[in-house]
Amino acid sequence: MNHLWDYLLQSMLGITSLWVTLLHLLVVGVFAIQLLLVRRPVAVAFAWLFIVATLPLIGILLFFMIGERPVGRKLRRKITRMEEHYAQITQAMRERYEGDRQFMPQEAKALSLLIEANNGTPAVAGNRVTLHTNSLGILQAMIEDIQNAKKSLHLEFYIWAVGGQADRVCEALIGAAERGVACRVLLDSLGSKDWFKSDWPAKFRAAGIELTEALPIQLGRFQFRRADLRLHRKIFVIDGAVVWTGSMNLVDPRTFKKGAGVGEWVDAMVRVEGPIASQFELTFLFDWSVDNTAITEFSDPEPLGSPDEGHVLAQCCASGPVYRDDILYQMLLSTIMDAREELTITTPYFGPDEGLIQALIAAARRGVTVTLIVPKQNDSTLVALSSRSFYGDLMDGGVNIAEFHGGLLHTKSMLVDRRIAVFGSVNLDQRSLRLNFEISLIVYNETFCANLQKLIESYLQQSNLVNPVSWAKRSRWHLILENVVQLMSPLL
Known part of the structure; x- marks a missing residue:
């Protein structure tokens, strides 16, 4: 009798194992077909196959959360609608500054034309570009630009961290808004999540600063929009004529991620004056229009080019997973x-x-x-x-x-x-x-x-x-x- 039970138990385990194996193969096969429906980089496709074959349930869950590249149908339709006006502005820029290419070294002309492709902006002469390498000095210089602003301040960053000198930037921006400067702030929802949980958003809105949270993470919308598409840009435009850009977020390096055990973060930024600022202003205005739910059409006027401030030829390259792809x-x-x-x-x-x-x-x-x-x-x-x-x-x-x-x-x-x-x-x-x-x-x-x-x-x-x-x-x-x-x- 015991031998019979052992035989039956082994048979059931064998059948269960067979069904689990077949189910596993079926899941991996169906997933492979799903991967083939859209052409992806080979390395990306094989990486996902490796994860799903190794950990099927976790792998498939991750794929639906972050495996695709969509931003959601609603947002994509909005971007497509606004791109028409954006394309008209960039076309006008290319025609206006076409002659500036003559100041470019011969070996750089092909690169410049590539960056112009697919509604890109042109190389523009007449700029002054200054390299800044001290993070605390950069924050102080930004504060001084805020204090000297006359018309507008547009900030677009991945991270705005709470604490230290980064808070002084907040205070300066509130002061500018209170004296009548139009202030807009666009921050990534994930990168600046701790800042959005702080008191600063309420203080900003009370001072009249317009604030938009870019690409907010909504658990119920993972199936419609990929969760890890992020706004990683660093742009700060003053009066449409001066721009800061580079690698640095709005963080105090003395306090930022101290628990990571890697030391202070080492960054650099450039401060640019001249007509190239209008290209960064255009990028900000487009992103602001896309991420601000109150805006339905990209109807901001074409940013006016600022006068020549120097002798530097420069070009802006904005990129992302939705437009200007690859x-x-x-x-x-x-x-x-x-x-x-x-x-x-x-x-x-x-x-x-x-x-x-x-x-x-x-x-x-x-x-x-x-x-x-x-x-x-x-x-x-x-x-x-x-x-x-x-x-x-x-x-x-x-x-x-x-x-x-x-x-x-x-x-x-x-x-x-x-x-x-x-x-x-x-x-x-x-x-x-x-x-x-x-x-x-x-x-x-x-x-x-x-x-x-x-x-x-x-x-x-x-x-x-x-x-x-x-x-x-x-x-x-x-x-x-x-x-x-x-x-x-x-x-x-």
């Missing part, structure tokens, strides 16, 4: 391939795809001095592990890798042949390339590039070059762990 990737790939002598990249988060990896290696092998500077300590363990999985191939290809140990290096820049600089909010990772709304300033000016080179040299003085021989001898455990995490890098 322009950012094409720009970065083209910039790397156009380098002839020297290419230096600083980025806190390094997670490129195979195309960018091969472009970097190809540049090094054709004689370009390619240097990648990343923080030694990162606030994201997974990103750090994934980044290091690329080290071996890059160094084998001749790329120099420097790890910065003076804090969390957050500056995002690309310097090409000391003649062209790409500077802004863009990380060299899949999130910036595919998911975030980003902003970049492209500067075609050797004087500015020389100043950026000095900043880069100061970073290198606080960095250690990774030794290829020592790196190859690291433990197999580290190698396996890095490569496992690298499989998920397209999703990080």
Whole structure:
């Protein structure tokens, strides 16, 4: 009798195991078909297959939350409706400043035309661009600009953190609003979640400051809008004529993320005066119109160009997962391939795809001095592990890798042949390339590039070059762990 029960129990377990296996294969098969309905980067598709095959329930839940790229039908319709007027403005800009391309070095003209493509804005002469590298000094300079503002103040940031000098910016903005300056603030819902929970939003509205929360996370709308599409831009426009942009959020580095154990965040910003400011103003106005539910049409007048303030030729590149799709990737790939002598990249988060990896290696092998500077300590363990999985191939290809140990290096820049600089909010990772709304300033000016080179040299003085021989001898455990995490890098 006992033998019979054992036989029946084993048979039931065998049948259950068979059904579980078949169900697992069915789930993975159906999911694979779902992936094939939309063409995705191969690495992204395989990463999702790996996760769903390994952890089916968790993987499918994550896919429906963050696997697709939609912003929601309602928001997409609004963007499409507003793009028509946006396109008219950018077309007028391209026609107005077409002659400025004559001041551009020959090797930069193709890049400029690429950035103009798909309703992009043109390269514009007559700007003054000043590089600022001290975070507390930047916040103080912003406060002074707020105090001197006459007409309008437009701020668009991913993070506004509570505490320290960042609160002084809040106080200055309230003071400006009380003396009649029109103030608008657009902040990412996730990045600035703690700020939105503080007393500052109520104080802003009481002072007459218009405030909009960009891409709010709503649990019930995950099936309609991807949760991790974020507004990652850093834009501050004063009176439509002066703009701050770069890598820095509105945070006091002395208090921001102190528990992360990575030291102070190291950032840089540029203050720009001149006609290029109108391009950043246009980006702000478009984002404001899209994210503000009270606005149904993009009817803001074309931002007026400010008078020439200097001799710098510059161009704005706005990118995002809804409009100007893939322009950012094409720009970065083209910039790397156009380098002839020297290419230096600083980025806190390094997670490129195979195309960018091969472009970097190809540049090094054709004689370009390619240097990648990343923080030694990162606030994201997974990103750090994934980044290091690329080290071996890059160094084998001749790329120099420097790890910065003076804090969390957050500056995002690309310097090409000391003649062209790409500077802004863009990380060299899949999130910036595919998911975030980003902003970049492209500067075609050797004087500015020389100043950026000095900043880069100061970073290198606080960095250690990774030794290829020592790196190859690291433990197999580290190698396996890095490569496992690298499989998920397209999703990080």
